[in-house]
Amino acid sequence: MSATEHTDGLPPKTRWIAMVAVSIAVSMSVLVGSIANVALPTIAHDMEVTPAESIWVLNAYQLAVTVALLPLASLGDVYGHRRVYCWGLALFTVASLACAVAPSLPLLVVARIAQGFGGAGIMSVNGAIVRFIYPRAQLGRAVGYNVLVVATSSAAGPSVAAAVMAVTSWPWLFALQVPFGLLALALSWRTMPHTPLSSHGFDPISAVLNAIVMGLFIVGLDSIGHGRGIAIVAAELLGCLLIGIVFVRRQLGQRAPMLPVDLFRRPVFALSCLTAVCAHGAQMIAMIVLPFYFQYVGGMSPMEIGLLITPWPAAIVVVAPIAGRLADRYPAGLLGGLGLAIMTTGLLLVFFMPAQPSWGDVAWRLALCGMGFGFFQAPNNRLIIGSAPPERAGAGSGMLSTSRLVGQTTGSALVAVLFGLTHGGEAAVSVGTHLSIGLAAGSAGMAMVLSWLRLRL
Numbered sequence: 213m214s215a216t217e218h219t220d221g222l223p224p225k226t227r228w229i230a231m232v233a234v235s236i237a238v239s240m241s242v243l244v245g246s247i248a249n250v251a252l253p254t255i256a257h258d259m260e261v262t263p264a265e266s267i268w269v270l271n272a273y274q275l276a277v278t279v280a281l282l283p284l285a286s287l288g289d290v291y292g293h294r295r296v297y298c299w300g301l302a303l304f305t306v307a308s309l310a311c312a313v314a315p316s317l318p319l320l321v322v323a324r325i326a327q328g329f330g331g332a333g334i335m336s337v338n339g340a341i342v343r344f345i346y347p348r349a350q351l352g353r354a355v356g357y358n359v360l361v362v363a364t365s366s367a368a369g370p371s372v373a374a375a376v377m378a379v380t381s382w383p384w385l386f387a388l389q390v391p392f393g394l395l396a397l398a399l400s401w402r403t404m405p406h407t408p409l410s411s412h413g414f415d416p417i418s419a420v421l422n423a424i425v426m427g428l429f430i431v432g433l434d435s436i437g438h439g440r441g442i443a444i445v446a447a448e449l450l451g452c453l454l455i456g457i458v459f460v461r462r463q464l465g466q467r468a469p470m471l472p473v474d475l476f477r478r479p480v481f482a483l484s485c486l487t488a489v490c491a492h493g494a495q496m497i498a499m500i501v502l503p504f505y506f507q508y509v510g511g512m513s514p515m516e517i518g519l520l521i522t523p524w525p526a527a528i529v530v531v532a533p534i535a536g537r538l539a540d541r542y543p544a545g546l547l548g549g550l551g552l553a554i555m556t557t558g559l560l561l562v563f564f565m566p567a568q569p570s571w572g573d574v575a576w577r578l579a580l581c582g583m584g585f586g587f588f589q590a591p592n593n594r595l596i597i598g599s600a601p602p603e604r605a606g607a608g609s610g611m612l613s614t615s616r617l618v619g620q621t622t623g624s625a626l627v628a629v630l631f632g633l634t635h636g637g638e639a640a641v642s643v644g645t646h647l648s649i650g651l652a653a654g655s656a657g658m659a660m661v662l663s664w665l666r667l668r669l
Contacts, residue, residue, distance in 0.1 A: 221344070221345060221346050221347035221348075221350070222344075222345050222346075222403070222405055226403050227345055227346065229399055229402070229403045230341075230345045230399070230400070230403040230404060230405070231342075231345060231354070231357060232399060233396045233399035233400040233403060233404070234338065234341065234342060234345070234358070234400075235357070235358075235361045236392055236393075236395060236396035236399075237297075237301050237304075237334050237338075237393075237396045237400070238334065238335075238338060238358065238361050238362060238365070239361050239362075239364070239365040240304065240308075240334075240389050240392060240393060240396070241304065241331040241334050241335055242361075242362055242365035242369070243365050243368070243369050243372065243389075244273065244308075244327065244331065244386075244389065245270070245273065245274075245369070247369055247372060247373035247376075247385045248269055248270055248273070248324075248385070251373060251377065251382040251385055252266050252267070252269060252270070253266075254377065254381075254382050255269060255317075255320070255382055258381075258382070259316060259317045259320070261317050265317060266317070268317070268321050268324075269317075269320060269321065269324055271434075272321045272322075272324040272325045272328060273324045273325070273327060273328040273331070274328070274430070274617075274621075275325075275328065275427060275430055276324075276325045276326075276327075276328025276329050276331075276332065277328045277329075277331050277332045277335065277617065278332075278426045278427075278430055278614075278617050278621070279422065279423040279426045279427050280328070280329050280332035280333075280336070280423075281332050281335065281336045281610050281613050281614050281617070282336070282419075282422050282426075282470050282471060282607075282610045282611075282614060283414075283418075283419035283422060283423070283470060284296055284300065284332050284333050284336040284337070284610070285336040285337060285340075285470075285606040285607055285609055285610025285611075286414060286415070286418075286419075286468075286470045286606065286607065286610070287414055287606075288336060288337040288340060288605075288606035288609070288610075289409070289410040289412075289468065289603060289604060289605070289606035289607060290409065290410055290412065290413065290414050291409070291414075292406065292407060292409060293337040293340045293341050293344075293407045293605065293606055293609075294341070294400075294404040294405065294406055294407065296333050296336065296337050296606075297333060297334060297337050297338070297341055297400065297404060298397065298400055298401060298404065299333060300329075300330050300331070300332065300333015300334045300336075300337075301330065301333065301334055301393060301396060301397050301400060302330070302393075302397055303326060303327075303329060303330035303333060304327055304330030304331055304333070304334060304389075304393060305330070305389070305390055305393030305394060305397065306326075306330075307323050307324075307326035307327035307329075307330050308327060308386045308387070308389040308390050308393060309386070309387065309390050310322075310323035310326065310327075311323040311324060311327060311383070311386035312383040312384070312386040312387035312390075313383070314383075335613045336606065336609060336610045336613060337606050337609050337610075338358070338609060338613075339355075339358075339593065339596075339597040339605075339608065339609035339612050339613075340407065340597070340605035340606045340608065340609040341404060341405070341407070341609075342354045342355065342358060342597070343597050343598065343605055343609075344405045344407050344605070345405060348598070349540060350540060351539075351540065351594055351597070351598055352535075352536045352537060352538070352539030352540035352541075352590060352591065352594045353533070353536045353537050353540060354536070355536050355539065355590050355593045355594040355597065356532050356533045356534070356535055356536015356537060356539070356590040357532075357533060357536065358590075358593070359528065359532035359535075359536065359586065359589050359590045359593065360528075360529055360532045360533055363525045363528035363529050363532060363586065364525070364529050373385060376388065407602070407605065408602045408603050408605075409603070410468055410603045410604070411603075412466075412467055412468040415462075415466065415470060417462070418459065418462060418463065418466075418469070418470040418471070419470065421455060421458060421459040421462065422459060422470060422471065424451075424455050425452055425455050425456045425459050428448050428449070428451050428452035428455070429449075429452045429618075429621075430621055431448055432445060432448035432449040432452055433621055433622060433624075433625035434625065435448055436625055436628070436629055459471065460473065468603075468604065468607070470607075472600070472604065472607040472608070472610075472611055474604070475599070475600055475604065475607060475608065475611070478599060479666075479669050480595065480599055480666055480669050481595075481596065481599045481600070481608075481611075483662050483663075483665055483666050483669075484544065484592055484595050484596045484599070484666065485596065485611055485612075485615045486615075486662050487548060487552075487588075487592055487659045487662040487663050487666075488592055488593075488596070488612070488615035488616060488619060488659075489615050489618050489619040489622070490619065490655045490656070490658045490659035490662065491552060491555070491585065491588055491589075491592075491619065491655075491656060491659040492615070492616045492619030492620050492623070493619035493620065493622050493623035493626075493652075493655045494555070494559065494623065494652040494653070494655035494656040494659065495581075495585055495620075495623075495652075496619065496620040496623035496624055496627075497623040497624075497626065497627055497648050497649070497651060497652040497655065498524075498559065498562070498581065498648075498649060498652045499521070499524075500623070500624055500627045500648075501627055501631075501644070501645045501648040501649065501652075502517075502520075502521060502562075502578075502645070502649075503517045503521065504631075504644075504645060505642065505645040506520060520571065520574055520575070520578075521578065523574075523575045523576070523578045523579040523582060524578040524579065524581055524582035524585075525582060526579070526582065527578075527579045527580075527581075527582030527583040527586060528582045528583075528585060528586035528589070529586075530583075530586070531582070531583050531586035531587050532586045532589065532590050533590075535547060535551070535586060535587045535588075535589070535590040535591055536590040536591075536594070538591070539590055539591035539594045539595075540594075542591075543666070543667060544591035544592055544594060544595035544663075544666065545663050545664060545665070545666030545667040545669075546667060547587060547588070547591040548587075548588040548591050548592050548659075548663035548666075549660055549663040549664040549667070550587060551583075551584045551585065551586070551587030551588030551589075551591075552584060552588050552656055552657075552659045552660035552663055553584070553660050554580060554581075554583055554584030554587065555580075555581050555583075555584030555585050555588065555656045555660075556584070556653055556656040556657045556660055557580065557584070558577055558578070558580035558581035558583075558584055559581055559649060559652050559653035559656055560653050561577045561580065562574075562577045562578070562581070562649050563646060563649045563650055563653060565577060584656075588659070588663070592663070593612060595666075596608055596611065596612045596615075597609060597612060623652075623655070626648075626651060627648050630644050630647050630648050630651070631644045631648075
């Protein structure tokens with residue numbers, strides 16, 4: 213099978229099998245975050261560790277994914293997206309089994325790091341592979357399906373975790389991923405397309421610099437959120453900045469840089485990545501603060517909170533495929549701008565929501581936010597993936613995932629800062645929530661402006 217044979221998509225039957233394989237892998241990489249969140253208290257109890265120590269079960273996965281995304285995307289360009297994807301999926305599956313049988317927290321954290329590297333292998337080239345599964349004329353439709361899978365997995369994660377833990381123990385949350393991983397790997401090995409290879413080599417020095425920069429960035433934001441000393445925070449972020457300058461200068465001298473500064477010279481690519489950072493930051497802020505508000509101010513149970521949040525991802529599930537199809541015919545700047553205008557309006561309506569809202573008051577506002585986000589996400593993802601040349605498809609896919617993670621990480625850190633400034637009882641939670649929702653609306657509004665700017669290019 214030649215490297216160019218499937219540059220305009222796979223045959224329809226093979227295409228659907230390949231998309232099923234991709235959907236399974238992507239849903240696993242999304243679910244593994246939310247199910248671990250739900251299981252943390254039980255893990256801490258069973259392993260006799262403190263809640264603060266158990267947080268490393270989450271941090272280890274996120275840190276591994278973030279530092280590995282761009283290097284693995286570069287490896288995909290050099291050695292083939294199919295190869296990186298399949299090896300990433302295999303590592304993720306093996307690491308899931310290791311998580312299930314880990315007898316102690318240190319070994320569980322090590323397994324989660326391996327799982328994070330496997331998840332990065334999936335996420336770093338996922339967009340690039342989808343680009344070659346579907347004909348270019350139907351790329352928006354394919355991206356819409358991908359967004360649909362992510363939204364469905366995000367919505368189902370807490371419920372799936374609660375259902376599994378209601379009948380068995382937490383290790384099964386990881387063990388049940390193994391058969392699905394094996395199925396996805398078997399289907400992927402048969403159907404994943406061979407993609408064009410780049411002629412440039414892999415730069416291990418850039419990979420190390422990237423890991424240090426991204427690691428210091430995440431640790432620095434985490435230090436801000438947890439109120440660590442100014443000296444520590446300053447040292448971490450200053451180190452991130454200085455090494456980041458060295459990293460960027462090294463990339464400027466390369467023909468196919470790991471950090472795709474060559475693609476950032478294309479204004480539409482740079483604006484699309486910045487739009488993604490702001491939009492994902494806005495969504496993360498809302499998703500973190502609303503459960504606190506509903507529990508501490510509204511007195512709702514976790515089950516009620518889950519049902520109350522559901523209209524947001526449910527609206528994305530409905531809208532994403534429609535937006536994906538429209539993205540094949542209309543500019544992403546237009547569709548994304550309209551979607552982000554709707555999302556901003558929804559967040560402002562949440563900000564001015566009555567003090568004791570009914571379920572209906574909350575539901576339609578969150579559905580409006582989800583509708584706007586879903587209308588933005590598929591066209592924006594399509595533009596980021598499609599604007600990179602075929603031999604740099606991995607770099608485009610890697611920046612798509614990196615933009616999302618940077619936005620989410622920054623959003624969660626800002627929430628921690630605002631809650632830290634307003635610590636106290638229910639009144640303080642209410643103030644912190646309102647400030648956070650206002651910040652989310654501002655971030656979504658900034659994303660809207662950036663999206664409209666693309667229409668001028």
